[in-house]
Amino acid sequence: MPDSEQHIIADLRDENKRDLAFHVLVKTYQERLYWHIRKIVMNHDDADDILQNTFMKVWRSIDKFREESSLYTWLYRIATNESITFLNSKKKKSLMALGEENEYLVDNLMSDPYFDxxxxxxxxxxxxxxxxxxxxxxxxxxxxxxxxxxxxxxxxxxxxxxxxxxxxxxxxxxxxxxxxxx
Incomplete structure (x- = not known):
């Protein structure tokens, strides 16, 4: 694990440094995580919401992080799981049939004003x-x-x-x- 990750983790676990360390964590990883999420859900607003949920989950569970993987892969795993959970809940709410998820994502892509x-x-x-x-x-x-x-x-x-x-x-x-x- 890179020294910078070790430093962030140590500071996140220190009550006196936690807020600043979390700010550093967000600043360091938010853009990469946003684009990872965005490629899964294909919608800017949904990606923003999921990114926020991802960081809230990280904030709440940093003490449970066992450092068996890098901080980077742990964050990606949370972001991936949050994205999949979001899509699954969308499927349930709209009673999407099998295979309709792809059409939903294509529609999101086609109607996304941020796609350039x-x-x-x-x-x-x-x-x-x-x-x-x-x-x-x-x-x-x-x-x-x-x-x-x-x-x-x-x-x-x-x-x-x-x-x-x-x-x-x-x-x-x-x-x-x-x-x-x-």
Whole structure:
């Protein structure tokens, strides 16, 4: 674990330094976590809410952090779980049928006033959103976040081999989608 992470964790556990350390934590990780969440839920306002929930959960549970992983992977795991929980609750509330989640996410992407990508980026995002949830997560973390498989394995609680297979299947499906939409 990097010294800066060790320092933040120590300060978060010190009552006298906790507020300032939390501010440093947020400032250090909020942008990366926001974009990770945003790629999962495809909506700016939802991503903001989930990011806030993520940091509230971190604030409440920092004392339970066992330092078996890096602070970075722990934060990503919380953000990922919060995002999935959000999508699952959306599905339940709207009684979405299986497969409709992808359409919901594509609709979010198409109607997002903050999306500033060109036609090619839009097609890529649409292809990614057609993937099953796990493949979508793995693809985003590997392709966009350039995350190592070992870190992803800790965040998603799965094996490196399963992640490599998911990434391979995801890239094949994306290639096929892009070939068929020309």
């Amino acid at each position: 990508g060109d036609e090619i980026q839009l097609k890529l995002q649409e292809a990614i959103l057609k993937l099953p949830e796990k493949q979508r997560l793995v693809f985003n973390m590997k392709y966009f976040d350039e995350m190592k498989y070992d870190d992803m394995a800790q965040i998603l609680d799965t094996s490196v081999g399963a992640l490599k297979a998911s990434y391979h299947h995801a890239t094949k499906k994306i290639e096929e989608f892009l070939k068929n939409t020309d």
